[in-house]
Amino acid sequence: MRVDVISIFPEYFAPLDVSLIGKARERGILDIHLHQLRDWAHDVHRTVDDTPYGGGPGMVMKPEPWGEAIDTVLAADPAAQPRIIVPTPSGVPFTQKLAMEYAAEPWLLFTPARYEGIDSRVMAEYGSRMRVDEVSVGDYVLAGGEVAVLVMVEAVGRLLPGVLGNANSAVDDSFAPGAMENLLEGPVYTKPPEWRGHEVPEILLSGHHGKIARWRRDEALRRTARNRLELLAALDPETLDKHDRKL
Numbered sequence: 001m002r003v004d005v006i007s008i009f010p011e012y013f014a015p016l017d018v019s020l021i022g023k024a025r026e027r028g029i030l031d032i033h034l035h036q037l038r039d040w041a042h043d044v045h046r047t048v049d050d051t052p053y054g055g056g057p058g059m060v061m062k063p064e065p066w067g068e069a070i071d072t073v074l075a076a077d078p079a080a081q082p083r084i085i086v087p088t089p090s091g092v093p094f095t096q097k098l099a100m101e102y103a104a105e106p107w108l109l110f111t112p113a114r115y116e117g118i119d120s121r122v123m124a125e126y127g128s129r130m131r132v133d134e135v136s137v138g139d140y141v142l143a144g145g146e147v148a149v150l151v152m153v154e155a156v157g158r159l160l161p162g163v164l165g166n167a168n169s170a171v172d173d174s175f176a177p178g179a180m181e182n183l184l185e186g187p188v189y190t191k192p193p194e195w196r197g198h199e200v201p202e203i204l205l206s207g208h209h210g211k212i213a214r215w216r217r218d219e220a221l222r223r224t225a226r227n228r229l230e231l232l233a234a235l236d237p238e239t240l241d242k243h244d245r246k247l
C-alpha cells in the first residue's frame with residue numbers, strides 16, 4: 001500500500017518510523033511519502049492561509065498550494081487514483097469497518113489541515129474525479145489533522161497482511177466481524193499468577209478452553225454493558241444466546 005501525506009508539519013509523522021508501522025515500511029508492506037505543503041506556496045513567506053470569506057474566527061488554508069501539492073502527488077502514478085482522506089471534526093466517524101475498507105485500498109492520500117481547515121473548493125475539485133472522504137476520529141476538536149492521520153495510518157496499517165504476526169491477529173479485535181463483534185475486550189492477565197495479593201481468575205489457569213471462552217465472553221459483555229451500553233443495545237439478538245441473556 002502506498003500512503004501519501006501532505007502537511008505543514010511533516011515532522012508530526014516521525015512516529016511512523018517506529019514499531020509496527022516502521023517495520024512494515026522497512027519490509028515494503030507500506031510505502032509512506034511525506035510532503036511539505038509549503039513547497040507549493042511560492043511567495044517569499046510561503047503563505048498557506050488567509051482570512052475567511054464571510055468573516056469569522058481564525059484562518060482558512062488557501063486552495064492554490066493544496067491544488068499544486070495534490071496534483072504533484074497524483075502525478076506519481078497517472079494510471080491510478082488514490083482515495084483522498086480529509087481529517088475533519090465534521091466528517092463521518094472513523095470506525096474499524098472504515099479502517100478495513102481503507103486497508104483494501106492500494107493508495108491513500110491524507111490531507112491533514114491546520115487553522116480552520118482547507119478552502120472547500122479543493123475537495124470539490126478532486127471529488128469530481130475520485131473518492132474524497134471527510135473523516136472524524138472522534139467528537140472532539142484537535143488543533144489540526146496530523147494526529148488524526150497517525151490514528152488512521154496505525155489502525156489501517158495493522159490490518160495489512162504480514163504486519164501483525166499471526167500471534168497478534170486483528171481478527172479478534174473489538175468491532176471486527178465475528179462472534180465478539182462490537183463487544184469490548186475483557187480483562188487480560190499474564191504471569192505471575194499472584195501479584196500484590198491479586199490472583200489471576202482461576203478459570204484462566206484451568207486449561208478448559210470452552211469454559212475460558214465462555215468466561216471471556218461474559219467479561220466482554222459485562223465491560224460493554226458498563227462502558228458502552230449503546231453497543232450492547234445494538235447487538236443482534238441472534239448473537240446473544242440464552243446464557244448471555246441471564247447476565
Ligand SMILES: Nc1cc(-c2ccc3ccn(Cc4ccc(CN5CCCCC5)cc4)c3c2)n[nH]1
Binds near residue numbers: 087117137141
Ligand atoms: N476528529 C477530529 C478531527 C479534527 C481536526 C481535523 C483537521 C483539522 C484542521 C484544523 N483543525 C482544527 C479546527 C478545525 C475546525 C474548527 C472549526 N470548529 C470545529 C468545531 C465546531 C465549530 C467550528 C476549529 C478547529 C482540525 C481538526 N478534530 N477532531
